[in-house]
Amino acid sequence: MRVVLAGWDVRGYDIPFPCEYAGLVEIDKLPALYARCDAALVLSCSNLSLLPLELMACGVPVISNRAPYTQWLLNDENAKLADPNIQSLVDAVVEVLETPAVAQRIQHAGTAFAEATSWEREAARMAEGLAELAGKQP
Template sequence: MLAASEAYPNLKAKLAVYDPAVGVAADTQALFATGWETAYPAHRDASLAKRFYFVQDFEPSFYPLGSEAILAENTYKFGFHGITAGGWLSHKLHSEYGMRTDHFDFAVDKSHYRVTNTERRNEIFFYARPVTPRRAFEFGLLVLADFAKLKPDVTINLAGWDVSNWKIPFEYENLSSLQLSELNEVYNRCAAGLVMSLSNMSLLPLELMSSGVTPVVNDGPNNRMVSDNPNIEYVPMSPQAIARKLAEVIDREDAVERSLAMSASVAAVDWEDSGTAFVQAFEGAMRG
């Protein structure tokens, strides 16, 4: 599975299926949990290894209030050292659950995302994930229905999932799921990208900016505490307000210049630096 997807880098590591009856090797020094389900076997393992938690989102919010949400939330009380994706999670887990936390910043791979179109753009992009509630698909459709009335001549691209079975009240291009290598060409046709993030911010805003697209994102600390880049248009959760902001982006007289400036604003943001921050956090925690 890892080798078949462009989303995963080449791994120089040995993979093995964890057997709870056996546990990890006796000389294991560090044990990482990732998704909340893995935190329980990590917690129960008999090893003396230091426990870490690689937290990429606030997983209790993935579920309605009930058993799964509580089980996910309880893992933040296990005493693991958290290393989080972005500053919002680090702040939240430390302030609300007392976890020891470090974080790394989001970045962007410029080999995938770059400006290739220096002309005006008359399309927009929506990260459409109806199967992922925290991406607020239905709310996004309300936004785009209003936007389509304001700008009926602008092409609306939906990508992230095949939405052909949904009743959508405006004209759109259904791009379904795209490979990484296909995204930059689509982005470079678009002036704005609508990205709804109700928990931890998506990677898309930085990737869109690298391709010269203005990210229009719902306002909130979960997003602002991950990136305070001034080119991200943070808007309150109002369909009409977000639709108007999308229309404003399309109409900007300096659209081309701003596109280039946005890309330049993330030119120095590199995953190598994020990786270094992760390793430094890990080594610091191991030293105590």
């Protein structure tokens, strides 16, 4: 297995496994980077970015931690969700990488979800959530 890390320079961190550092990747080159991946582990401890949606659009099975702040976008159909502990996350990654039927199911559901999503739809969902917090209907 080869791990690819993209984003800020993490070479100064003590990463205890071999990995490829893609660094900061130009936006037009991200789909090619994503398409090279058999799976993507995207963790969040606060708010989930749109990275899982980008990965789904590129046909990559997404693995993430199960939490209220991830489940506004991810569910057990379009991603492999695991409890936020090392063993559960390792088990989820291994299952996706070693069980083609699981990876394919997540990939197909994720791609379909990404294709059905739009900025307008997500903006409407956000407006609904904010209105609900304010106790009003949009």
